[in-house]
Amino acid sequence: MDIAARLRAAGCVFAEDETRLLISAARTPDDLATMVDRRAAGLPLEHIVGWAEFCGLRIAVDPGVFVPRRRTEFLVRQAADLARSGAVVVDLCCGSGALGAALAAAVERIELYAADIDPAAVRCTRRNVAAAGGHVYEGDLYEPLPVNLRGRVDILLANVPYVPTEAIGLLPPEARIHEAQVALDGGSDGLDVLRRVAAAAPLWLAPGGRLLVETSERQAPQSVEIFALSGLIPQVVSSYELDATVVIGTSPALQNGSGKLFSIT
Numbered sequence: 001m002d003i004a005a006r007l008r009a010a011g012c013v014f015a016e017d018e019t020r021l022l023i024s025a026a027r028t029p030d031d032l033a034t035m036v037d038r039r040a041a042g043l044p045l046e047h048i049v050g051w052a053e054f055c056g057l058r059i060a061v062d063p064g065v066f067v068p069r070r071r072t073e074f075l076v077r078q079a080a081d082l083a084r085s086g087a088v089v090v091d092l093c094c095g096s097g098a099l100g101a102a103l104a105a106a107v108e109r110i111e112l113y114a115a116d117i118d119p120a121a122v123r124c125t126r127r128n129v130a131a132a133g134g135h136v137y138e139g140d141l142y143e144p145l146p147v148n149l150r151g152r153v154d155i156l157l158a159n160v161p162y163v164p165t166e167a168i169g170l171l172p173p174e175a176r177i178h179e180a181q182v183a184l185d186g187g188s189d190g191l192d193v194l195r196r197v198a199a200a201a202p203l204w205l206a207p208g209g210r211l212l213v214e215t216s217e218r219q220a221p222q223s224v225e226i227f228a229l230s231g232l233i234p235q236v237v238s239s240y241e242l243d244a245t246v247v248i249g250t251s252p253a254l255q256n257g258s259g260k261l262f263s264i265t
């Protein structure tokens, strides 16, 4: 069987690379044939081989769980530039846990917490952040996090779903059919989850702590407004190369008479 030709005919742009990967992942010729069938039927390559490469790491990705995107490496790079060794980091809407795992690999001794509403995502994250000693919770946004994290979070990563509901039908089938709706759907303007994350962020961030979210270029001005309304000082950074836009919100900290820092919430 000419695997590359079969994948190319099924619309796989990187058919040769994918062929090499499938051959290296298959344990038997039957296994390989099944993998090729599944790929030709449109399953994401990462769900077939069981992992995705992200920031140079091999991240386990189970069926249905959001596949970490190349562009999101830009968000991790921004966070790595801001995080100090020993920082308290929360990865909200963690999916496979790729962001937290990558930040833990880039910054020494971070204290990592991750949470997601989807049990399949939580199971994946547990595997991916085990080596970093990450704590993983299941539930709606901040709700499952330990309350003693309030006011202590230095870096809050949140790659929330941000596709407007109406645009979901326009996504490639790999996402539309094989990733959970809850991982993609950001409500009517795509910003519903971001609004909820930003509104509660000042309660959880340490003075001067940062919330980092990925957004589309088109949604960036509205995301900035949402951050400002939530009391965060917004900044937009973009990567042309990765087609990535990240909004960073800093929790304000005031210098009082004694030189001590305190936050406005």
Ligand SMILES: C[S@@+](CC[C@H](N)C(=O)[O-])C[C@H]1O[C@@H](n2cnc3c(N)ncnc32)[C@H](O)[C@@H]1O
Pocket (backbone or CB within 6 Å): 066, 067, 068, 069, 072, 092, 093, 094, 095, 096, 097, 098, 099, 115, 116, 117, 118, 121, 139, 140, 141, 158, 159, 160, 161, 162, 180, 182, 183, 184, 193
């Ligand atoms: C776009 S995916 C990002 C996953 C991961 N952070 C990444 O970048 O690969 C969004 C994730 O948010 C989770 N999610 C959606 N709504 C949520 C909510 N209300 N509370 C917690 N997690 C939620 C989904 O289950 C999904 O895993």
